[in-house]
Amino acid sequence: MPHAAAPVVTIDGPSGAGKGTVSRGLAKRLGWHLLDSGALYRVAALAGQRAGLAANDQDGHAVLAATLKIVFSAHPDGSEQILLDGQDVTRAIRSEEAGAGASRVATWPALRQALMARQHAFARPPGLVADGRDMGTVVFPGAALKIFLVASPEERAQRRYNQLKGKDSGVSLAALSREIEARDRQDSTRPVSPLVRAEDAIVVDSTRLGIAEVVEAIWRLGAQRGLWQG
Ligand code: DC
Numbered sequence: 001m002p003h004a005a006a007p008v009v010t011i012d013g014p015s016g017a018g019k020g021t022v023s024r025g026l027a028k029r030l031g032w033h034l035l036d037s038g039a040l041y042r043v044a045a046l047a048g049q050r051a052g053l054a055a056n057d058q059d060g061h062a063v064l065a066a067t068l069k070i071v072f073s074a075h076p077d078g079s080e081q082i083l084l085d086g087q088d089v090t091r092a093i094r095s096e097e098a099g100a101g102a103s104r105v106a107t108w109p110a111l112r113q114a115l116m117a118r119q120h121a122f123a124r125p126p127g128l129v130a131d132g133r134d135m136g137t138v139v140f141p142g143a144a145l146k147i148f149l150v151a152s153p154e155e156r157a158q159r160r161y162n163q164l165k166g167k168d169s170g171v172s173l174a175a176l177s178r179e180i181e182a183r184d185r186q187d188s189t190r191p192v193s194p195l196v197r198a199e200d201a202i203v204v205d206s207t208r209l210g211i212a213e214v215v216e217a218i219w220r221l222g223a224q225r226g227l228w229q230g
Helices: 019-030 037-050 058-067 096-105 109-114 116-120 135-139 153-164 173-189 211-224
Strands: 008-012 033-036 070-074 080-084 128-132 145-150 202-205
Touching (some): 008 019, 008 211, 019 033, 019 128, 019 211, 037 058, 037 070, 037 116, 109 116, 135 145
Parallel strands (some): 008 145, 033 128
Antiparallel strands (some): 070 080
């Protein structure tokens, strides 16, 4: 396995369960690398759109995904910055529309395969925290610790609403609930790499927990396994 060189913690789960923030917090605390695999699907969908590919051109999107120049870095203020061919797409990929586009192209096997090597390349010493839908089941099946992060649908819609307020104007809580439900369905029922809990994943429910408490819970689980000093 190309990623055996570094320990991997996978954090999978549905939209809005807090995977992104928790993964970032854990990676920072550990000083490990971070893979935001959802961002790769979002960028792939956006790149296809910008290249003028037909919305159903699966092969075209897969070829594009294999060759995209994506750079994950930080703005001067420390916030995340994602560059596609040198262009800042950080805001563009975070809209609900971009999320829906990502969920659609993510159902295509060739595109998922095209992003595989790119994801494995993130597993470098001292370690990797990988956030997504199939991190523990398909991309890093040998991960040292697998978390399946869940939260109630109401709580997830509310969090997404709070996140998007001011960024994606005109979005309503009711519309977000419907979109999250539709995305859950599409992500969980697709034949390739559906969102399912890996058999050896530990379920963490973040409905009533703050970010710091979730990071702490995962930290303790890793320490119990001897992955790091508690
Ligand atoms: O985590 P996110 O909302 O940024 O992900 C956007 C979409 O990308 C999500 O609806 C499904 C897809 N995705 C995927 O299929 N596999 C992953 N490992 C990560 C995301």
